[in-house]
Amino acid sequence: MASADLEGLCFHINTKISAIKKTLQLRNIGQEPSLKSMLCKIGHEMVFLHDLLNKMEAEVQEQEKLKNLLKELQKSAERQQKEAQHLHENIPPHLLKRTQTCIAGLAAKCEEQTKVVEPKRAKKPTKESQPIKEAPLITAEEFKSVPAYMKGRLTCDQVNAVVQDMNKAVVAKYKIMHQPLKSMNAAVRNLYHRFLEEETKDTKGQFFVVEADIKEFTPLKVDKRFHSILNILRHCQRVREVRGSGLVRYAIC
Structure with a gap:
């Protein structure tokens, strides 16, 4: 047992000495002028590869989210098809x-x-003949085309979350607009009259919301971040602003 322990200790010491020698050799190589430029190039290439891997990882995550969204749409379509088949058979x-x-x-x-x-x-009433218009989501390709100064640290998912909330506000508003007046309670009737007052000749036939609608129907905060996302939505032609009477209306394109 003593002999085995001694051999193991010798092997360990020799391994450490070998590692120290290799370290000294590498340090000496790094100090040679002819190899410094090569090591510098290798360092730059490592940084470039690291950035490229980060971009690839972000793209994979984006595609994964898009795939999940398509799966949800497929499930929704299948459910509707089953319901239609059930109605046809019954x-x-x-x-x-x-x-x-x-x-x-x-x-x-x-x-x-x-x-x-x-x-x-x-x-x-003819109000219901026109379906409520909603803004489509921003695609990954469209988001890439947005100038960097507009995007800042915003992601495509954060922008699309605002698109979905704005669509909810549009749908909630125009469901009230299409609702018979007699069926409304006092609070809904007040909203209905406000909606009518906000209409102008420039918004005829348009679907739009104002900041009050966004606060009423969504959890969104109308802050600096929200307005930055609105700039992106205008750039991607999802919404446009209609101003008048001291009010900004966000119309769906």
């Missing part, structure tokens, strides 16, 4: 009976029903 029996009755020879009765229904359709 048509109420009384509707089928009416169809068979019309085919069997009661065409006159069907025409009378159609005449009764058509005037009612004409009385429906």
Whole structure:
């Protein structure tokens, strides 16, 4: 056992001496003028490779988030398809009976029903005929084209989070605008009248929100960061400003 311990100790000491020799040799090599420029180039290449790896990692993360978003859209489409298939396969029996009755020879009765229904359709408000417009998300390619002084430290995900919140505010506002006045409570009716007062000839047919709507319907803070993101959204043609009567309106492009 003593002999084995001594051999191990000798091996350890020899290993340390060898490592010290290699360190001294490398230090001497680094001090040679002919190799200093080579070591400097290697250092620059290492920095370049480090930056490149960081960019690649950021791009991979961006693509991963995009993939997850596409998966969610696919699941939503599949759910809607299943619902549509379920509705198609479960048509109420009384509707089928009416169809068979019309085919069997009661065409006159069907025409009378159609005449009764058509005037009612004409009385429906036209507000709901136009779908509520929402701003599409910023793509990774679009975000790359944004000038660096606009982006600062902002990321594409942070910008798209604001886009989604602004869309929520637009949808919430125009659902109220399309709502029958009689069905509104006092608070909603006040909002409705404010919305009407903010309309101008320049906003006719446009979907827009103001800062009060953003505060009302979203958790967003209307601060310096929010306005920096708005600059990016204007640059990417997601929103445009309509000013008038001391109010800034953010219209969906």
